[in-house]
Every structure is written in C-alpha cells, then in structure tokens.
Amino acid sequence: MVLPQRDPPSKSIFKNPSLYSKSVLAIAVLIIIWIFFSRWWQNRSIEYRFKEERSEKQREQDRATLEQMGGKELAIQTFYATPGEIRRGQSIQLCYGVANAKTVTLEPQSNPVWPSYARCVDVAPTKTTTYTLTISDAAGHTKSQSLTVTVH
Numbered sequence: 001m002v003l004p005q006r007d008p009p010s011k012s013i014f015k016n017p018s019l020y021s022k023s024v025l026a027i028a029v030l031i032i033i034w035i036f037f038s039r040w041w042q043n044r045s046i047e048y049r050f051k052e053e054r055s056e057k058q059r060e061q062d063r064a065t066l067e068q069m070g071g072k073e074l075a076i077q078t079f080y081a082t083p084g085e086i087r088r089g090q091s092i093q094l095c096y097g098v099a100n101a102k103t104v105t106l107e108p109q110s111n112p113v114w115p116s117y118a119r120c121v122d123v124a125p126t127k128t129t130t131y132t133l134t135i136s137d138a139a140g141h142t143k144s145q146s147l148t149v150t151v152h
Contacts, residue, residue: 074137075099076145077117085150086125092149094131095120101135127151 066072078097086092098104101115108129111121115135123131128150136142 072100074101074135074141074143076133076135076143079133079145079147081131081147081149082120085152087152088126089124091122091124093120094123094147094149096133098133098135100137102138103136105134107132107134123149125149125151 076096076098078095080095082093082095094106094109095118096104096106096113096116097118098115099117104113104115106113106121109121109123109131111123113119113121128148130146130148132144132146134142134144
C-alpha cells in the first residue's frame, strides 16, 4: 500500500536566514548612503560659508580701496612740488592725484594733464610761480588747489 505523500510543513518566513541577511545588508547600505550624503552636505555648506566669507572680505577690500582713492566724492588727493624750491634754469616735478575727476587742468602749464591717482609733470619756471590745479566731474562740480614754486 502506498501512502499519499504529504507536503512538508511550511517554514515560517521569520525562520528564513536569507531574510535576515538581506535585511542587515539593506540597513548597512542605507547607513553608508546616509554617511556619504551627510558628508557631502557638510562639505557643501563649508564651501558655501567659505565663499561667502571670501566675498565679504573682497567687498571690504573694495570699499577700503574706494575710500583710499577718494570714495565717490570729487577730490584733489595730492598736489605737491618736488623739490619745493629751485634755482633758475632747473626743472621741478609737479605731482598730483585726483579722485572721480573727468577733466584736469594745470595752469600755467603747456603740457597736457589728465585724471590720475598719481601723476607728475616736469616744469621749468623762470621765476617764482603759483600753479593752480583745477578738476571737474561729469556733473560740472569743480575743485581747485594752488601751490607756489619758489625760484632763486
């Protein structure tokens, strides 16, 4: 007599070792992904802060440079003679520096002059002479300054 075969009893899904190993592997992969993402995000925020600090530093340097160069105001920053006194027949340098000027005139002077933060012009006066530096901006505002060169 042949006995009918019975199906083996089914195992519970919780008794399957491959389920646990796959679950542990999935959790490990998620943790690794989280670590990489968090480090990437942290590096990104550090780079962003660094760029912001660098930009702010550059803005501060630009403001300081602008102020050193006269800001937004029309100004004669320097106007002097080197040396201040000469003997007849010698030449002298008249130096000037202006900010935000559109035109510059130096009288009495035959050589052309133009806006500059630092420029010198050679002159050879035959007698004591007063030189006048006049600047103007695009709006028509003007400023002047004079200096006397003594000739012995």
